[in-house]
Structure formats: structure tokens, C-alpha cells
Amino acid sequence: MSMHQRRLDLKNGCVDLSHGAGGRAMAQLIAGLFHEAFGNEWLARGNDQSAFDVAAGRMVMTTDGYVVSPLFFPGGNIGSLAVHGTVNDIAMAGARPLYLSASFIIEEGFAFADLKRIADAMGEAARAAGIAIITGDTKVVERGKADGVFISTAGVGVLPEGLDLSADKARPGDRVLLSGSLGDHGVAIMSKRQNLTFDTEIVSDSASLHDLVADMVAAGGQGIRLMRDPTRGGLAATMNEIAQQSNLGFRLLEEAIPVKPAVAAACELLGLDPLHVANEGKLVAVVAPEVADAVLAAMTRHPLGRDAADIGEAVADDHRFVQMATSFGGGRIVDWLSGEQLPRIC
Amino acid sequence: MSMHQRRLDLKNGCVDLSHGAGGRAMAQLIAGLFHEAFGNEWLARGNDQSAFDVAAGRMVMTTDGYVVSPLFFPGGNIGSLAVHGTVNDIAMAGARPLYLSASFIIEEGFAFADLKRIADAMGEAARAAGIAIITGDTKVVERGKADGVFISTAGVGVLPEGLDLSADKARPGDRVLLSGSLGDHGVAIMSKRQNLTFDTEIVSDSASLHDLVADMVAAGGQGIRLMRDPTRGGLAATMNEIAQQSNLGFRLLEEAIPVKPAVAAACELLGLDPLHVANEGKLVAVVAPEVADAVLAAMTRHPLGRDAADIGEAVADDHRFVQMATSFGGGRIVDWLSGEQLPRIC
Numbered sequence: 001m002s003m004h005q006r007r008l009d010l011k012n013g014c015v016d017l018s019h020g021a022g023g024r025a026m027a028q029l030i031a032g033l034f035h036e037a038f039g040n041e042w043l044a045r046g047n048d049q050s051a052f053d054v055a056a057g058r059m060v061m062t063t064d065g066y067v068v069s070p071l072f073f074p075g076g077n078i079g080s081l082a083v084h085g086t087v088n089d090i091a092m093a094g095a096r097p098l099y100l101s102a103s104f105i106i107e108e109g110f111a112f113a114d115l116k117r118i119a120d121a122m123g124e125a126a127r128a129a130g131i132a133i134i135t136g137d138t139k140v141v142e143r144g145k146a147d148g149v150f151i152s153t154a155g156v157g158v159l160p161e162g163l164d165l166s167a168d169k170a171r172p173g174d175r176v177l178l179s180g181s182l183g184d185h186g187v188a189i190m191s192k193r194q195n196l197t198f199d200t201e202i203v204s205d206s207a208s209l210h211d212l213v214a215d216m217v218a219a220g221g222q223g224i225r226l227m228r229d230p231t232r233g234g235l236a237a238t239m240n241e242i243a244q245q246s247n248l249g250f251r252l253l254e255e256a257i258p259v260k261p262a263v264a265a266a267c268e269l270l271g272l273d274p275l276h277v278a279n280e281g282k283l284v285a286v287v288a289p290e291v292a293d294a295v296l297a298a299m300t301r302h303p304l305g306r307d308a309a310d311i312g313e314a315v316a317d318d319h320r321f322v323q324m325a326t327s328f329g330g331g332r333i334v335d336w337l338s339g340e341q342l343p344r345i346c
Numbered sequence: 347m348s349m350h351q352r353r354l355d356l357k358n359g360c361v362d363l364s365h366g367a368g369g370r371a372m373a374q375l376i377a378g379l380f381h382e383a384f385g386n387e388w389l390a391r392g393n394d395q396s397a398f399d400v401a402a403g404r405m406v407m408t409t410d411g412y413v414v415s416p417l418f419f420p421g422g423n424i425g426s427l428a429v430h431g432t433v434n435d436i437a438m439a440g441a442r443p444l445y446l447s448a449s450f451i452i453e454e455g456f457a458f459a460d461l462k463r464i465a466d467a468m469g470e471a472a473r474a475a476g477i478a479i480i481t482g483d484t485k486v487v488e489r490g491k492a493d494g495v496f497i498s499t500a501g502v503g504v505l506p507e508g509l510d511l512s513a514d515k516a517r518p519g520d521r522v523l524l525s526g527s528l529g530d531h532g533v534a535i536m537s538k539r540q541n542l543t544f545d546t547e548i549v550s551d552s553a554s555l556h557d558l559v560a561d562m563v564a565a566g567g568q569g570i571r572l573m574r575d576p577t578r579g580g581l582a583a584t585m586n587e588i589a590q591q592s593n594l595g596f597r598l599l600e601e602a603i604p605v606k607p608a609v610a611a612a613c614e615l616l617g618l619d620p621l622h623v624a625n626e627g628k629l630v631a632v633v634a635p636e637v638a639d640a641v642l643a644a645m646t647r648h649p650l651g652r653d654a655a656d657i658g659e660a661v662a663d664d665h666r667f668v669q670m671a672t673s674f675g676g677g678r679i680v681d682w683l684s685g686e687q688l689p690r691i692c
Contacts, residue, residue, distance in 0.1 A: 017689045022578025022624075023682040027587070046513055046591050048435040048574070049408035051505060056402040062395035063447035063500055065485040089394040101409035103498035105451070137498075139411040141690060147491040152449035152483075154409055154500030159397060167392055228394070232368025241373070245392050278368075336369040343363045344487060 008032040013112045020106070020140030033112065034136060037119035038102075038126065042134035050134035052099060057161065062089035063154035069344040071118065071148050073192045075185075075204030076280075078151055079118035081346060083125035083133075084206045084280055085231065086153040091210035092227045092283065094165050094217050095157035097129060102136040102153050107146040118149065129208040131155075157210075160217060169225040170246035174314040175292035177285045179212065179299055180205070180307040181258040182235055186277030186345050187266045194270070200262040207281030212304045216285065219298035223291030229283050231346055234276040236334045238284055239322040246286075249317025252334070255327045256311045275324075276337055278345040286314060354378040359458045366452070366486030379458065380482060383465035384448075384472065388480035396480035398445060403507065408435035409500035415690040417464065417494050419538045421531075421550030424497055425464035427692060429471035429479075430552045430626055431577065432499040437556035438573045438629065440511050440563050441503035443475060448482040448499050453492040464495065475554040477501075503556075506563060515571040516592035520660040521638035523631045525558065525645055526551070526653040527604040528581055532623030532691050533612045540616070546608040553627030558648045562631065565644035569637030575629050577692055580622040582680045584630055585668045592632075595663025598680070601673045602657045622683055624691040632660060 008028055018025035035043050042050035066082040076084075083100065090097040102122065106115070126133050133153075184205040191202055209229065216224060230238040235257075239250050259267075259274045267274050281304065287295050292310060299305030322334040354374055364371035381389050388396035412428040422430075429446065436443040448468065452461070472479050479499075530551040537548055555575065562570060576584040581603075585596050605613075605620045613620050627650065633641050638656060645651030668680040 020578075021683065021687065021689070022580075022583045026578075027590075027682075046587070047439070049406045049439050049441070049503075051404050051406045051439060051441075051510070054400050054403065054405050057400065058397050059400050060395045060397045061445055061447055061500075061502060062481050063449045063498070064483045065449040065451050065498065067451055067485045067487050093393070093395050093397060095395075095397075099407055101407055101500045103409045103411040103449070103500070105411050105413055105496050105498070135408050137410045139413045139496075139690075141413050141493060141496075144490070145493040146496075147487060150451050150485075150487075150492075150496065152409070152411065152451070152498030152500075154407075154447045154449070154498075156407060156502060164397070232366075232372075234368075237368045241392070244373075336373075337367065341367065343367070344485075 008112055010112045010116055015106050015108060015110045015140055017108055017140050020138055026138060030138060033116055034119055037123040038133045040132045042132065058159040059156055060090055060093045060095045060159060061156050062086060063152060064089060065150060065152040066346060067150050067344050068346050070192055073204055074188045074201055076206040077118055077121050079121035080125040081206050081280060082151040082153045083122050084208050085346060086155040087129050087208040087210055088229045090155050090157035091213040092229055093159060094163040094213060095159045097131050097155055097157040097210050100126060100131060100133045100153050100155045102133050102151060104138045105146055105150040106140050107148055108140055108143045110148055162222060163217065165224060165226045167226050167242050167245040170242055170248060170286045170314045172248055172314050172316040173289055174225055174286045175289055175310055176250060176312045177287060177296055177299065178257065178309055178311045179283045179305045181260045182279060183259055183263045183267060183274035183277040185280040186342055187263050189345055190270055190342065191266060198262055198266060202262050202266060205279055205281035207304055209281065209283055209304060212302045215298045215302050216295050220287055220291040220295035223288040225286045227283050227285045231278050231280060234278055235284060236275040237336050240336045242286065243320040243322055247320065249315045249321045250312055251315050252312035252324045254324050256309050258307045258309055275334060276341055278342065280346065354458055356458045356462055361452050361454060361456045361486055363454055363486050366484055372484060376484060379462055380465055383469040384479045386478045388478065404505040406436055406439045406441045406503050406505060408432060409498060410435060411496060411498040412692060413496050413690050414692050416538055419550055420534045420547055422552040423464055423467050425467035426471040427552050427626060428497040428499045429468050430554050431692060432501040433475050433554040433556055434575045436501050436503035437559040438575055439505060440509040440559060441505045443477050443501055443503040443556050446472060446477060446479045446499050446501045448479050448497060450484045451492055451496040452486050453494055454486055454489045456494055508568060509563065511570060511572045513572050513588050513591040516588055516594060516632045516660045518594055518660050518662040519635055520571055520632045521635055521656055522596060522658045523633060523642055523645065524603065524655055524657045525629045525651045527606045528625060529605055529609045529613060529620035529623040531626040532688055533609050535691055536616055537612060544608055544612060548608055548612060551625055551627035553650055555629050555650060558650045561644045561648050562641050566633055566637040566641035569634040571632045573629050573631045577624050577626060580624060581630060582621040583682050586682045588632065589666040589668055593666065595661045595666055596658055596668045597661050598658035598670045600670050602655050604653045604655055621680060622687055624688065626692065
């Protein structure tokens with residue numbers, strides 16, 4: 001189709017309002033940039049929706065918006081993050097991700113070259129996760145009415161039979177398993193934002209966790225009560241949410257929680273608490289005590305769970321407090337932050 | 347849960363960065379405003395994804411971003427639009443919509459009262475369409491980094507067995523059916539934006555079309571080749587897209603295309619061509635000639651297809667031109683617009 005083969009100037013060009021207008025320029029942008037990056041049979045059909053076959057069973061659906069600033073950071077960019085984050089929200093139900101949609105809101109003047117890097121990262125992250133971005137939308141707003149690009153992805157996945165994880169399912173006595181070190185993503189973003197450099201580069205942990213989850217489900221089955229990825233608000237917010245929804249408390253062990261030395265040092269410098277910092281490639285699982293060892297062993301055998309640890313337990317507590325036994329033998333309450341520590345971290 | 351029962355000041359309050367931070371303020375906003383408006387059992391479980399049962403078969407998925415300006419307009423607001431538009435993208439495949447997700451990107455300082463009007467309109471539109479908004483996400487960006495609120499909705503639906511509509515399926519001789527008058531949405535937005543008033547208020551046609559589509563599918567079955575909703579770029583862009591994808595041309599009859607007198611007058615005044623103006627409650631169907639009468643009759647029996655008309659036919663044409671026989675007996679080529687006529691119309 002001649003119209004679709006006219007080339008965009010991907011090196012020097014930039015997005016203008018016509019690229020969101022539903023006409024020829026938009027068709028060129030979609031064909032020349034997004035289809036190239038996401039390349040799959042669904043998009044090639046050029047419809048406003050895509051169809052796929054499903055078996056009878058239980059599915060999950062999720063969505064997340066991504067407004068991270070800066071758009072490019074050590075370990076990824078907004079595009080890879082928009083795939084990993086939504087894959088992970090599907091995976092936290094114990095489900096296998098199948099398909100994603102992507103909605104782009106782009107500021108007039110945004111460079112095609114940057115948009116291509118972002119779309120390429122999305123395509124790559126999707127292929128790595130074994131899924132496809134099968135439908136999308138592009139809107140352009142005037143200069144000054146957005147900030148570069150915002151992406152909202154939605155995803156669907158399929159649940160293994162009999163699995164029904166939910167944040168209200170924790171029971172006193174359950175163990176809390178964390179898949180690895182805290183704070184990498186948030187500190188990578190903040191370092192980049194503040195132009196800080198460290199001896200060791202701090203890289204976002206942004207990654208798709210569904211494969212790790214499949215191993216955990218194989219090991220723990222219905223003994224897994226729930227899983228959550230501690231993104232915005234960090235582990236502190238996640239544990240408080242679960243405490244609220246399951247109507248119990250948690251006792252965590254500070255010394256059991258892995259934090260990389262470079263991340264700990266950066267947190268000191270930036271005045272951050274790793275417990276409140278966002279992660280994009282970590283999960284916390286609350287599991288029945290009788291399966292905890294098997295699930296933890298499965299986690300540590302997986303590359304994304306190498307540093308997994310048992311960090312504490314659920315306890316009966318009408319106050320729903322998340323308590324932490326500190327390394328010095330004391331204790332403290334881990335609360336939600338009431339304000340905003342790290343705006344636009346994801 | 348005490349935390350979730352603390353009330354937001356929905357009258358005088360506004361969104362700040364803490365409402366996107368993953369902590370207590372965000373939980374309050376979600377429980378106090380979005381759950382109230384969307385109220386359903388899925389959201390009440392408070393997970394980052396929602397699960398639902400499906401029968402074996404074929405599903406569709408779609409997404410759209412909404413950046414319309416102004417946010418409130420005659421006939422709706424960005425919230426109702428975000429439901430109707432995504433329902434319609436599902437319906438254009440001939441599918442029955444099931445579930446939506448909603449991702450909000452909100453500018454710091456946006457009034458809770460306005461956000462509530464928007465969320466209420468979404469909930470109402472979803473209930474009217476017989477679907478539920480089962481999962482969502484909220485991000486907040488700094489003042490000046492967005493424009494009020496942007497919404498991206500995604501949706502899934504289920505296809506009747508044997509139906510496979512696609513923009514590459516038109517054949518020479520097929521009829522083109524339009525469900526009603528052109529230009530209402532775009533002109534309603536532009537009038538509001540320019541503070542124009544007319545004797546007759548021009549109201550957006552924003553509406554969910556899946557019910558009309560079900561009637562059409564019942565009447566025309568697999569004789570329906572494809573359906574499209576002529577949103578951004580209007581009927582002109584839609585027909586050119588189909589011509590490209592089906593590798594043929596169209597001959598349309600200008601006098602057969604319904605345009606309301608008030609809309610025609612406003613278009614004159616604003617220098618717009620109704621063929622290029624966005625619609626949000628209209629569809630165009632390309633159907634086999636043998637089912638055209640039955641499908642058109644089904645359309646005119648439905649409240650949203652009362653003014654439906656047969657507006658022309660598909661023809662063999664290697665140039666893939668969309669031609670129009672004008673009321674004065676002449677002819678012209680209906681091209682895509684190369685630039686942007688109406689930014690942020692949806």
C-alpha cells in the first residue's frame with residue numbers, strides 16, 4: 001500500500017498534531033513506527049480492535065498508566081516499563097499473560113527517534129515475555145499539555161484452574177516471601193533525575209515476573225494466598241494494603257530484607273527509606289506456612305528470584321499494623337507515607 | 347475499614363501528587379470516588395487486576411486514549427466518551443462488550459468535584475451498556491504537565507460464532523450503510539470551544555452502539571463485511587482506510603448522507619466539512635448487496651439508527667479513490683485530510 005510505505009523521517013522528524021488526527025499522517029506513524037516495533041499479525045490487519053481465541057476458563061484483566069520521568073533511565077525506559085508493569089499485574093493473580101493493548105498520549109514536538117526507542121523497547125519486552133501488543137491508540141496534544149509521552153497499557157491473561165489469589169486471603173501464621181532486593185527502580189530513577197553518579201551504577205529492576213510466578217505456582221499451588229508487586233509506595237504500602245484487606249497484621253524482620261549496598265547508600269544520600277521506594281521487578285507473596293519452603297526454593301532457583309527471602313509472617317492484629325523487628329533488636333511500625341515521596345516514579 | 351471510610355472533600359478538594367503515590371491518599375481517592383462511581387464486586391476486592399469467567403470462543407480487545415478538550419461538552423464529558431468510544435471499538439467487530447479497564451492521568455490541582463462528575467458519567471455509561479469497569483489505575487502529574495485529565499480505557503468483548511469482520515473484507519458491489527447524521531460530536535465540541543451558540547443546541551452523538559450492532563448482526567449475519575465508527579477524521583478518513591485495506595474504491599452519494607441542518611450551518615460558519623468531522627455515536631457498515639435491505643431495515647428500527655441510510659457502494663478501483671456524486675450532479679474525490687482539522691476532538 002503506497003500510502004503506508006511513505007517513510008517517516010525517524011532520525012530528525014517529530015510528532016505534530018496531524019499524527020493524532022485520524023488521517024494519513026497518523027496512519028503513517030502507526031504503520032512506520034508502531035507496527036514495525038510491535039510487528040504481529042493482529043496489528044497488520046489494521047482494525048480498531050483485535051480478536052483472539054480463548055478456552056473456557058477464568059481470565060484476568062488489568063491496566064496501568066505510565067508517566068515516569070525521565071522517560072529513559074538505567075535499565076529501561078517508559079516503554080519497557082509499560083510492558084513489564086502490566087505483565088506483572090496479570091502475573092500477581094497467578095495468571096499467564098496473553099495480550100496487551102497500548103494507548104499513547106504524545107506531546108506535540110516529541111522526537112520520532114525517542115518514540116521509536118520507546119516502541120522498540122515495548123516490542124522487545126513483549127516478545128521476551130512471550131506476549132503480543134495486539135491493539136493500540138495514539139493521541140497527540142498541544143505542546144505544554146503533556147510531558148513527552150504517557151502510555152497506558154492494559155492486559156489480559158489466563159488463570160490456572162483452581163487458583164484464586166486475592167489480597168483478602170492472608171491468614172495469621174502465613175509466611176511473607178520477597179523475591180529480591182528492594183529499591184532498585186526508584187533509586188535508579190531518582191539518581192538519573194538528580195544527575196547523581198555512584199561507583200556502581202544503580203539499574204532499575206524492571207522485568208516481567210510471570211515466569212517466576214509460574215514456577216512458584218507449580219511449587220505452592222493453592223497454598224499461595226496472594227502475590228503483589230511492591231511498586232509505588234514500595235513494600236511498606238503493599239504490606240499495609242494487604243493488612244487492611246486481610247484484616248490482620250504483619251511482623252517483618254529488617255535483617256531478612258535484601259537491599260543492595262549501593263541502593264542503601266543512595267537512599268541514605270537521598271533521604272529515602274528503601275521500604276517506601278518503588279520496585280518494578282519484585283514481588284511479595286503471602287503463602288501458607290506448609291508450602292513456604294517449597295515456594296522459596298522455587299524462587300531462588302529462578303534468575304529473578306535468586307535473592308528471594310522469607311521476611312516475616314502474618315499475625316492476628318485488629319489494628320492491622322505492619323511491624324518491623326529492626327537489626328538492633330528494636331521494633332517499629334511501618335506505616336504508609338501520607339504524602340508523596342517520589343512523584344512520577346512509574 | 348476505617349482508612350477507607352475517611353471522607354474526601356468532594357466539594358472543595360482537589361487532586362495533589364499524593365493521590366498518585368500509592369499510599370493512603372490514593373487508596374482514599376480510589377475508594378471514595380472511583381469505587382463509588384463504578385461500584386461493582388470486582389473493584390471492591392481491591393486487587394491490581396480482576397478475574398472473570400469466559401466460555402470457549404473468540405474474544406476481542408481494544409483500547410483508546412481520550413484527551414478531549416473541553417472536558418465537558420453538550421451531550422457528555424470525557425468520562426462518558428471514554429466508555430462509549432471503547433464499547434464502540436468492540437462493537438465494530440460485531441462483538442458484545444463485557445469488561446472495561448480505565449487508566450487516569452490527572453493533573454495536580456484538578457478538582458475532585460469535576461473528577462467525580464467524570465467518574466459518575468463513566469459509571470452511568472457502563473451500566474447503561476450492561477458492562478462493568480473492573481480494574482483501573484490512577485497517576486498524578488505535576489501542574490502544567492498534563493491538561494486536567496486524560497483517560498485511557500481498554501475493553502474486551504466476545505464475538506458471535508462465525509463472525510469475522512475486518513477492514514480488508516469489502517468487495518466491489520457491496521453497499522455502504524451509515525447509521526445516522528454526520529458531524530454532531532465534532533461540531534458540539536468546536537461550538538463549546540469557540541463559545542458559539544446556535545438556535546438549536548448541537549449535542550454530541552456520543553453513545554454505545556453495541557445494541558444496534560447486535561440487531562444488525564441478527565439481520566445480516568456473515569453478509570456484514572465490516573463496520574467502523576467514523577470518529578477522528580470523520581467518514582472521509584474511515585472510507586479511505588477501508589479503501590486502502592480492502593484494495594478497492596467507493597462511490598458515495600452526497601444527497602444520501604444525513605447531516606442535521608444546524609450542524610450543516612455550524613460547519614459552514616466554522617469552515618468545516620461534515621465528512622471530516624468526528625462522530626462518536628455513528629457507524630458505517632459495508633455489507634453484501636443481498637443483505638443490505640434487511641440490515642438497513644434493522645438499523646432504522648433501532649433508536650440509534652433511525653436516520654440510517656444506504657449512502658453508496660464499493661467499486662473495483664486500483665487507485666482506491668473514495669468518490670462522491672454531489673447533489674449538483676458533479677463528482678469529487680473525498681481525500682483524507684493531510685493536516686489536522688480538529689485537534690483533541692476525542
